Amino acid sequence: MEFKTTKPLILASASPRRKELLSLIGVPFEVKTMEVDENSIYGGSASELVCNIAMEKGLAVAERNQHAIVISADTMVFIDDEPLGKPQSAEMAKRYLRRLSGRTHTVITGVAIYFEDICSVFFEKTKVTFYQLSDEWIDSYVASGDCFDKAGGYGIQTAGALMVEHINGDYNNVVGLPVAELYRELKNLQLIEWKSAGARHDH
Numbered sequence: 001m002e003f004k005t006t007k008p009l010i011l012a013s014a015s016p017r018r019k020e021l022l023s024l025i026g027v028p029f030e031v032k033t034m035e036v037d038e039n040s041i042y043g044g045s046a047s048e049l050v051c052n053i054a055m056e057k058g059l060a061v062a063e064r065n066q067h068a069i070v071i072s073a074d075t076m077v078f079i080d081d082e083p084l085g086k087p088q089s090a091e092m093a094k095r096y097l098r099r100l101s102g103r104t105h106t107v108i109t110g111v112a113i114y115f116e117d118i119c120s121v122f123f124e125k126t127k128v129t130f131y132q133l134s135d136e137w138i139d140s141y142v143a144s145g146d147c148f149d150k151a152g153g154y155g156i157q158t159a160g161a162l163m164v165e166h167i168n169g170d171y172n173n174v175v176g177l178p179v180a181e182l183y184r185e186l187k188n189l190q191l192i193e194w195k196s197a198g199a200r201h202d203h
């Protein structure tokens with residue numbers, strides 16, 4: 001790709017999936033993270049919650065790197081307005097999956113972009129519908145360990161794909177970063193630009 005950022009770009013996330021997705025934009029970036037206690041963060045609505053957590057993840061990194069553009073994100077699964085984060089135990093993962101079985105849930109990712117004294121935040125929603133899951137399936141999926149580092153206890157990009165009947169929205173948003181929307185936001189904020197002035201195919 002032919003882009004560059006106007007300032008150094010930092011991804012404030014330890015997620016290898018976010019790193020892979022951000023690299024699709026084709027601009028160089030560094031990864032820097034700070035620990036955040038997500039459970040202490042409040043949100044009045046589902047989207048407010050993920051946006052507040054995303055902002056908190058980026059804040060400490062942005063304060064220490066004021067010359068840079070800092071991007072952070074948070075992904076959660078919501079069913080019946082209840083947030084499902086990463087399951088803390090096998091029992092919790094099984095409970096989550098039984099709840100998601102045969103139904104449609106919403107995956108929301110909040111993204112924060114810090115630059116200068118500004119924080120710009122947006123969120124993206126994707127609806128995911130699961131097939132009916134048998135107890136045997138849930139037990140063996142949870143035993144594989146794939147559920148533990150993922151919101152809602154499944155990975156749409158791994159064997160969790162076998163549970164998904166259909167989705168409505170951005171697939172990458174479920175994996176942790178709505179990269180197409182992020183690219184558009186960076187462009188709107190004039191934080192990325194074409195490398196050569198001649199090449200201007202708008203998208």
Ligand SMILES: Cc1cn([C@H]2C[C@H](O)[C@@H](COP(=O)(O)OP(=O)(O)OP(=O)(O)O)O2)c(=O)[nH]c1=O
Pocket residue numbers: 012013014015017018033057073074075076077086107149150151152154155156157160174175176
């Ligand atoms: C639903 C779903 C979530 N996930 C992931 C995306 C997120 O990485 C993770 C939710 O946890 P997050 O707290 O959003 O992110 P993280 O702890 O992995 O990384 P960091 O806080 O350092 O940025 O779940 C999948 O990989 N596949 C899926 O299908």
